Each structure stands twice: as structure tokens, then as C-alpha cells.
Amino acid sequence: MDLLQKIYEAGVVGAGGAGFPTHVKLDCKVEYLIINAAECEPLLNTDKYIMMNRGEEIIKTVEEVGEFVEAKHLIIALKEKYTEEINSLKDIIKRLNSNVELFYLGNYYPAGDEQMMVYEVTGRSIPEAGIPLDVGAVVTNVGTIVNIGEAMKDNPVVDKCITVVGEVNNPTMLKVPVGISVKECIDAAGGTDLNEYAVIIGGPMMGTIIDDNETHKNHIKKTDGSLIILPKDHYIVQRKRKPLQTIINETRSACIQCRYCTDLCHRYLIGHKLRPHKVMRNIGMSEQDEEIMKEALICCECGICELYSCPMGLSPRLVNVYVKGELRKKGIRPEKGSTDIESRDMIEYRKIPTTRLMARLDILKYYNQNIDDIKELFPKEVTIPLSQHIGKPASAVVKVGDNVSKGQLIGKVERNDMGANVHATIDGKVLEVSDKVIIQREDNGVIL
Structure with a gap:
């Protein structure tokens, strides 16, 4: 089975942005394969965690993808201030005798913007309304690379690493199944002492804002990487x-x-x-x-x-x-x-x-918060949208009452469609099928 087929079957989409289907994006031949590990917006830490804990897998997968797209240059672009991550990756590159290169970006916004990153790495400006392919490059997020590595082992996208920071009692990193509620993630970070608060899903500049009373009905998607809890009257929220x-x-x-x-x-x-x-x-x-x-x-x-x-x-x-x-x-x-x-x-x-x-x-006080070691959550119920990406929503292939297992296909798109497959993220019974699939399991969710 070729690489694109595995990526398609696993439902891999861009992990750090709008969720462009990866089997479509990588159907190309380029000069530059650029891995975006800059974590563009302030307060985000997920990519750094991934690089420190899955570095060898990242390097090997970049080599595999680079060979597939016939790239002459395999670049991981990350901020020069990430000294610990840089040293770890350099050691792995040396040990594997890899031809992957590191490219250091300044600590500025928006260093992780795709078009700005292509300009920094290649010196070429992408044309208006264009894409990196127009200048011989393809860009993919470091989290996406990890998911590609899993796809190569026939493992679909079912989990996400989420940073929970801001006005929470225990800022933390979470490993959660796609479809877990935002409220459960906040609770796992010790909750908040605020009577009223807002949540930014994503970064402070481009993220989506929801209120505290909406956290139970908003669920983590394949593209989410951070939750930032702020007072409801905070400058960003008001603006x-x-x-x-x-x-x-x-x-x-x-x-x-x-x-x-x-x-x-x-x-x-x-x-x-x-x-x-x-x-x-x-x-x-x-x-x-x-x-x-x-x-x-x-x-x-x-x-x-x-x-x-x-x-x-x-x-x-x-x-x-x-x-x-x-x-x-x-x-x-x-x-x-x-x-x-x-x-x-x-x-x-x-x-x-x-x-x-x-x-x-007005978010400097949340900078360099001590992040607890990663916690893995096992919720009793997940709500999985059939559209978590740019393009066509997946069509449900399960019905109410079906028993499903983690990793089972529950929403499908055709290979040539601009869309991505969706999989069950826990074992359980299907409670609802609409524009989303709700799955509940019988055992109680616990935090390890």
C-alpha cells in the first residue's frame, strides 16, 4: 500500500491549522519539504512537547515523506529559542546520519505562518492567493508528521495532545481522544477559580472563543492544540x-x-x-x-x-x-x-x-507557566464531528446502537474527495449519528 493510501485511510489532516487533508497535500513533487514546528502563536507548547518526546519518529517520518515527494531539502523550521528541542533533534539527526536539516526562526509573530515560513526558508514569496507548491515547497505541521508516522503503522488519528494554560489551577499537557469535551480538559487542569471565563480554542490571535457555559458542548477536533482560559472581560475577548x-x-x-x-x-x-x-x-x-x-x-x-x-x-x-x-x-x-x-x-x-x-x-503573566507532565484522559463519552477539516464532510458508516472499537472507521470520504476519514476514538456504543457521531462506553472515565 502506498504512503498516500495509508494517510488517506488514517484520516490525517493538518494538525496545526485549518485541517487540509494530508493525502491531498502530499500528492506532489517538490524541492522543499518544510516541517512547521514554530508554534506560531504565544502560549502554545504542544509542538515542543512532541519534538522532545517523539523526535526519532519525527526524523524518520520526515525522511520517508521527503523521499516520497522527492524533496532535495528536508527542513524542520523551529524557533531558535527552543534550545532543548534543538539539541535533542540535533543528537537524533547525528545518530541516524539523517539528511534532515534544522532551520532557526526568530521569536516573532507570525513565524509559524506558512507563507512567512516559506519565505524565511527559501527566500521565495508565494504569489497572492497561491500555495507553497507554487514556489516548489510543501509545508506540514510537526504534529501532522507524527500522525503520518502512525498512519504508516496503520494507526488512524484518534488522539490529540492539548496544552491547557491561562487561568487554570494546574496548567498541563493532555493526551485526549478526539471528541472529548473542552470542559473535561479544563477540569483535568485543575479547573479555574474564575466565576466567569472564556476559552480560546487555539492561539490568542487566531483562535476561536467560547464562553464557560459552552465548554460542555464543544469538543476537541483533530486540528486543536491548545485551550487558553481567560477572564470574560479580558482585552482579547472584548476586542x-x-x-x-x-x-x-x-x-x-x-x-x-x-x-x-x-x-x-x-x-x-x-x-x-x-x-x-x-x-x-x-x-x-x-x-x-x-x-x-x-x-x-x-x-x-x-x-x-x-x-x-x-x-x-x-x-x-x-x-x-x-x-x-x-x-x-x-x-x-x-x-x-x-x-x-x-x-x-x-x-x-x-x-x-x-x-x-x-x-x-495582556497575557505575559501566563508566559512560561509551569506545565504539569502529560495526563492521559479516558472520557466516558465523545462527540466526534464528521467535518473537522477543509473540504467535504465524511459520511457516517455506522448507525445508532452499533458497538464500535477505538480506531474503527465511522465516517468515510472517497480517496479523490477533498476530505478526511473519521474514526472512533474510544470503545463503546453509538448514541447518535447526525453531523457528528456520539459514542459512549460503559466503564467510568479516569485520569491516569
Whole structure:
């Protein structure tokens, strides 16, 4: 069985982002295979744990994947501050006489952005609305590499490593089955003393925010890697939840056209024609320049303009999200730009230092929290979405009342579909089949 077939059968998707189906992504031949181990956003620690504990498997799998895609360069890109992880990987590379290389990134945001990482490693800018393949590269997360290694042994994706930090009593690393509730993860980290709190699923810049009363009905997916618990009135929570009409009104009344949102935008800096300040002017002045508005389509929504750049506390990111939605209603999609682009001169001087970003976000006090050793959770029930990735949802292949075992296929897509298979993550009985599959087992869940 070839590598892509094994990856497809195991349901591997991008572990650190939108969940692009890996059997589709790796169906290519490239010059560079780049493994993203930079953990782009502040407070995340999952990739570091994976590198320290599964380093040999990572190196061997990178070699295997590199041979498959015929890459000349096998690169693990990680932050230069990860000294312990770097030393561990270097020892393994030397012992295995591997041709995998380490590439060191600065401690800035967004070092782990796919397009920024490709630029750093190769010196090439991906075209507007393009992908790394356009410049001879493919990028995959280090967690995805671990899942590929498991797929090679015929083990499907059923577990996730999750960092739980912020306002919890015992910040910790968890190994959990996909489909466990967010509440159970928070409880395993000692819970919180806050009466009211919000949870960021993902990173503070691009993560999804839910309230405390939603934690029992939100469940860990293949793409999740972190839970950050914050007070409900925290700066990040308040900024991200500002009503759209308020944002538009503020734009019209307060945008001073300083262009900081543009000057610090990393898409602009790698050469893209994305100028958030121009989009803001179109909204603020009720101008109708559709060519300017189309620039919003290539915004990656990293949040720099919203949470770092703007001196007036405006939200160019959310304005771009609004504009993109309006353009898509008209059937307007981003157009791929030319590969003949160059980065702008100031790119090396306009990277956002992570510690300064954390200070601006008021999360420095959570930096370098002592993380408990990993705990493995065995919940009584899991709720597994049939869509955890970009593309087509899986179709259920089980029914209510079926007994299933951990690793059994419960949702299927065809090999040529843009989608991923889904598997049972615990042994038990199927209680519900809809856009999700709920499985319950009879024994009580315990924490080891």
C-alpha cells in the first residue's frame, strides 16, 4: 500500500491549522519539504512537547515523506529559542546520519505562518492567493508528521495532545481522544477559580472563543492544540467580540490613515498587494473602489492589524472579514498573482517580537507557566464531528446502537474527495449519528 493510501485511510489532516487533508497535500513533487514546528502563536507548547518526546519518529517520518515527494531539502523550521528541542533533534539527526536539516526562526509573530515560513526558508514569496507548491515547497505541521508516522503503522488519528494554560489551577499537557469535551480538559487542569471565563480554542490571535457555559458542548477536533482560559472581560475577548456595526462605525469615525496596519502586515511585506489601510478608507469614506476592496480577499486574518498595529484600537482584520463575505456573495474570489514578486525592503525590521505582542495582549503573566507532565484522559463519552477539516464532510458508516472499537472507521470520504476519514476514538456504543457521531462506553472515565 502506498504512503498516500495509508494517510488517506488514517484520516490525517493538518494538525496545526485549518485541517487540509494530508493525502491531498502530499500528492506532489517538490524541492522543499518544510516541517512547521514554530508554534506560531504565544502560549502554545504542544509542538515542543512532541519534538522532545517523539523526535526519532519525527526524523524518520520526515525522511520517508521527503523521499516520497522527492524533496532535495528536508527542513524542520523551529524557533531558535527552543534550545532543548534543538539539541535533542540535533543528537537524533547525528545518530541516524539523517539528511534532515534544522532551520532557526526568530521569536516573532507570525513565524509559524506558512507563507512567512516559506519565505524565511527559501527566500521565495508565494504569489497572492497561491500555495507553497507554487514556489516548489510543501509545508506540514510537526504534529501532522507524527500522525503520518502512525498512519504508516496503520494507526488512524484518534488522539490529540492539548496544552491547557491561562487561568487554570494546574496548567498541563493532555493526551485526549478526539471528541472529548473542552470542559473535561479544563477540569483535568485543575479547573479555574474564575466565576466567569472564556476559552480560546487555539492561539490568542487566531483562535476561536467560547464562553464557560459552552465548554460542555464543544469538543476537541483533530486540528486543536491548545485551550487558553481567560477572564470574560479580558482585552482579547472584548476586542474579538466587538459587534460588526460598531467596528464599521468606529472605522468611519476614527481611522486616521496612519497605515500601520499595512506597514506591519506580513502579507504586504512578502510582496502581496494587500493594503488594509486602503480598505479601511473605502469603508470609512463610503468609497466604492472594488479593486481596492478585492485586496481584502488575500487577508489571512492573523490579527496583527487588529491586536497590535492600530493606535486607534480599530479592527482592520474584522473589516477585511466583512468585506470578504460581501465579495463572496457576489461570486468574487481571489485571483492568483504572479510568482514574479519580491518582498519589501523593511520586512526584516517589521517582525512583531512575541514578548512585546504578549505585553500588548495582556497575557505575559501566563508566559512560561509551569506545565504539569502529560495526563492521559479516558472520557466516558465523545462527540466526534464528521467535518473537522477543509473540504467535504465524511459520511457516517455506522448507525445508532452499533458497538464500535477505538480506531474503527465511522465516517468515510472517497480517496479523490477533498476530505478526511473519521474514526472512533474510544470503545463503546453509538448514541447518535447526525453531523457528528456520539459514542459512549460503559466503564467510568479516569485520569491516569
